Amino acid sequence: MKDIYEEMIAASENIAASFPEPNFYTCCKEPLDLSRSLFNQDPRVTRCRTLAFNGLKDDFGHGKDHSEKVALEAGALAYIEGGRLSLEESLRREACLLAQVAGLLHDLRRHEKDHAKASASEALAMLREIAIFPEKTGCIVEAIANHEAFVEPKKASSPTGQMVSDALYDADKFRWGPDNFTHTLWQMLRSSRAGIVPLIRRFPKGMEGISRIKQTFRTETGKTHGPEFIEIGLMIGNKIYQFLEERFAEELKQEKHG
Numbered sequence: 001m002k003d004i005y006e007e008m009i010a011a012s013e014n015i016a017a018s019f020p021e022p023n024f025y026t027c028c029k030e031p032l033d034l035s036r037s038l039f040n041q042d043p044r045v046t047r048c049r050t051l052a053f054n055g056l057k058d059d060f061g062h063g064k065d066h067s068e069k070v071a072l073e074a075g076a077l078a079y080i081e082g083g084r085l086s087l088e089e090s091l092r093r094e095a096c097l098l099a100q101v102a103g104l105l106h107d108l109r110r111h112e113k114d115h116a117k118a119s120a121s122e123a124l125a126m127l128r129e130i131a132i133f134p135e136k137t138g139c140i141v142e143a144i145a146n147h148e149a150f151v152e153p154k155k156a157s158s159p160t161g162q163m164v165s166d167a168l169y170d171a172d173k174f175r176w177g178p179d180n181f182t183h184t185l186w187q188m189l190r191s192s193r194a195g196i197v198p199l200i201r202r203f204p205k206g207m208e209g210i211s212r213i214k215q216t217f218r219t220e221t222g223k224t225h226g227p228e229f230i231e232i233g234l235m236i237g238n239k240i241y242q243f244l245e246e247r248f249a250e251e252l253k254q255e256k257h258g
Contacts, residue, residue, distance in 0.1 A: 015236060015239045016178050022177065022229050024073075028080065045101060048104050052108065053067075055108055068103075070174075073174060074171035075096040079095065079096040081095075081220065102140045105119065107119055108122040116147050119144050139160055143161070147169045170219050176210050178232055181236045197248055214231070
C-alpha cells in the first residue's frame with residue numbers, strides 16, 4: 001500500500017508534467033551532454049562518486065540523485081563560463097570536472113547545522129585521502145563551503161575557483177525549482193514523518209522564501225536561466241498548494257475547529 005508521501009509525490013509529479021521544462025535543458029544541451037560524458041568516463045570522478053554515494057543518505061531529499069544532478073549541471077555551467085573567459089578547451093574541461101566533484105561532495109554533512117562548512121571539511125579529508133586533483137583541491141573545497149543560500153559568498157582565491165564556486169551554487173539552487181516540489185519537499189517530510197496539514201499552513205511562507213532565490217544566481221548562465229527554474233517551480237507549487245487544500249479540506253476544517 002502506498003503511504004501518504006508516495007501519494008503526494010505521484011500527484012506532484014502529475015501536476016509538474018503539465019508545465020514546460022526549463023529552457024536551460026534545451027539551450028545548454030551540448031554542454032550538458034559533454035558534462036555527462038566526462039562524468040561517466042573520467043576515472044577520478046568515478047572514484048569520487050563511489051565514495052560520495054557510500055556516505056550520502058537519500059533522506060531529506062539531498063541524497064544521490066540530488067548530488068548527481070548538481071554535479072552534472074555544475075559541470076556544464078563551469079564549462080560554459082570557461083568559454084566566456086576564453087579559456088582553452090582543456091582548462092574548460094578541467095573546470096567542468098572540478099565542478100562535478102564539488103557537486104558530488106557538497107552535501108556530505110547535510111544534516112549538520114552549518115552543513116556547507118562541515119561538508120567542505122569532510123570533502124577536504126576525502127580528497128586528500130584519494131589524491132585526486134591535488135593542485136585544485138582548494139577550488140573544490142572553497143566552492144562547497146560557499147554554496148549556502150542567503151549567506152554572503154566569500155571571494156574565491158583564484159578565477160577558476162570562483163567559476164567553480166559560482167557554478168556549484170547555481171546548479172544547487174536550480175533544484176529549488178521543480179525538483180523541490182516533486183521530490184525534495186516530500187522526501188524531507190517523509191524523513192521527519194511530518195504531517196501534511198502543518199505543511200499546508202506553512203506553504204505560502206515557504207513559497208516566499210523560494211522566490212527570494214531568483215535574485216541570487218551567480219554565473220551569467222545562472223542569471224539567465226535560474227529565475228525560470230524558480231518561476232516554474234513556484235507555478236507548480238501553487239498548483240500543488242491548491243491540490244493539498246482540496247485533498248485535505250476535511251483535516252484542515254477539523255484543525256480549525258479543534
